[in-house]
Amino acid sequence: MSKQTYKVGFFFRRQFTMAAAEAPADIKNLFKRYSDDSGVMSVQNLHRFLIEIQKEKNASLDNAEAIINNHGGDSKQKGLQLDGFFNCLFSDVNPPLDPKLGIHHDMNAPLSHYYIYTGHNSYLTGNQLSSDCSDIPIIQALQRSVRVIELDIWPNSDKDDIEVLHGRTLTAPVALIKCLRSIKEHAFSASEYPVVITLEDHLTPDLQEKVAEMITQTFGDMLFSPSESLKELPSPESLRKRVMISTKPPKEYLQSKEVKGKR
Incomplete structure (x- = not known):
């Protein structure tokens, strides 16, 4: 920030x-x-x-x-x-x-009204094609006062859990829950201003529900959940030590919706 x-x-x-x-x-x-x-x-x-x-x-x-x-x-x-x-x-x-x-x-x-110190592919230990995914780069970013952490979330091989990885590459995944727990532990080690987790979502609806449950259970009262539609965002001061989630429908969902619309 x-x-x-x-x-x-x-x-x-x-x-x-x-x-x-x-x-x-x-x-x-x-x-x-x-x-x-x-x-x-x-x-x-x-x-x-x-x-x-x-x-x-x-x-x-x-x-x-x-x-x-x-x-x-x-x-x-x-x-x-x-x-x-x-x-x-x-x-x-x-x-x-x-x-x-x-x-x-x-x-x-x-x-x-503020510029925000933002991470990209925050979980990668090296290149975007073949490096390991880990919570360690996320921790290091938070310790440098990075306020936005990006996580690409995909189903695991059994389609019953969620992993963080750079999709359609050889990057080795890390469990989403591990990343979330590390964010909770280190989010405010360098700054008390809010942390935003951006989720690049590639999940099915049932796994999306599982992610929502993970996030809620992990962050609890730290999670910013507006009670109604906001006309403008709260201030950094009022969001001290809060975690915010930014996401959008999966690309796969949007593409399939577009295909259906053309039929």
């Missing part, structure tokens, strides 16, 4: 590449607001952005210049173009929060 960017954030969006063309409208509008007619954000304007938008009241011109230098700022005009600005939001401006250093940001806005 990283510092607030005041309506310039994502929730449950997996961002692997950060090309300028993919920058959301909010980012582009902010860049336009703080850049000149040639499409360059100067040291002075980046400094203003840090103070006015990021609320970094102690930010200096030297801080702004260092950010520009880190992201390939235009050497002649000494500033950032859109792609450099977009990239710096994920590193220099919004690094993962370290509770040990103290939290001085406003953490009471809806969760969707």
Whole structure:
């Protein structure tokens, strides 16, 4: 979870590449607001952005210049173009929060207003084709303050239990229950802000019920379960030490539904 960017954030969006063309409208509008007619954000304007938008009241011109230098700022005009600005939001401006250093940001806005430190294939010990799946990389990620853990869930060979693995590859599976228990034990070792478990679901309905039971029994009162449809998400502050689940219908289910619809 990283510092607030005041309506310039994502929730449950997996961002692997950060090309300028993919920058959301909010980012582009902010860049336009703080850049000149040639499409360059100067040291002075980046400094203003840090103070006015990021609320970094102690930010200096030297801080702004260092950010520009880190992201390939235009050497002649000494500033950032859109792609450099977009990239710096994920590193220099919004690094993962370290509770040990103290939290001085406003953490009471809806969760969707924040960048979230997100893992991908969090269970893999190595490459995506032949490595082992394990709870150890998950534990290590949580200890680094990662707040979103991704689990790909599949039926085991007997179709009576659930495993975590990178599907249709040679990766060796790990039991889902082992991963869930490790998440519970280590979820808040580095940060008390909420942990989101994203499930890439490839299960039959009966195994989905089994997963729901596993999750409920494992996390108990730690599990965030809204009593009604939410118009906006709760704040990180109100979700301290809570676990949230993000999932969607299996691709296999959606594909079979699409085929039926064409008949």
